[in-house]
Amino acid sequence: MGSFSLFHWIIVLAAVVLLFGTKRIPQAMGDIARGMKQFRNGLREEDTPEVQATPVVKPAELPRDTVHRA
Template identity: 40%
Template sequence: MGGLQPWHWLIVIAAFILLFGAKKLPDAARSLGKSMRIFKSEIKEMQSDGKADDATPTPTPIASERAEPVTPTPAAEPAPDTRSA
């Protein structure tokens, strides 16, 4: 009683055929399959990128290797306005 019985599936299939038409159903299934393949490949790529990042951690510099702070140079004064008023 909890699951769908075969006659339930027949009603669902008939409703899809009536709503979308027999010509558009193969195209819809094809595009759904392409979307699922793209989604799966993106998930695998994200997982492989995550594993690659975890495998090579970035080293942190030791205190003696750190660069000394750079002092900012004073900004040059702007040129005087030579336009005549």
């Protein structure tokens, strides 16, 4: 009494197909798959730490007339 038999699952599947139609079910599955993919990508982006590039500081060029030669 507590579990569904194969006959019960066939009736449930037939009811779902009648209610939603055969075109909306694949579309809904595609939407769910896209949502799951975006969710996983969002989790990956949160896990990777943002690496901030340190600016390269070039030494200031001295004018040629201020350079002393020995």
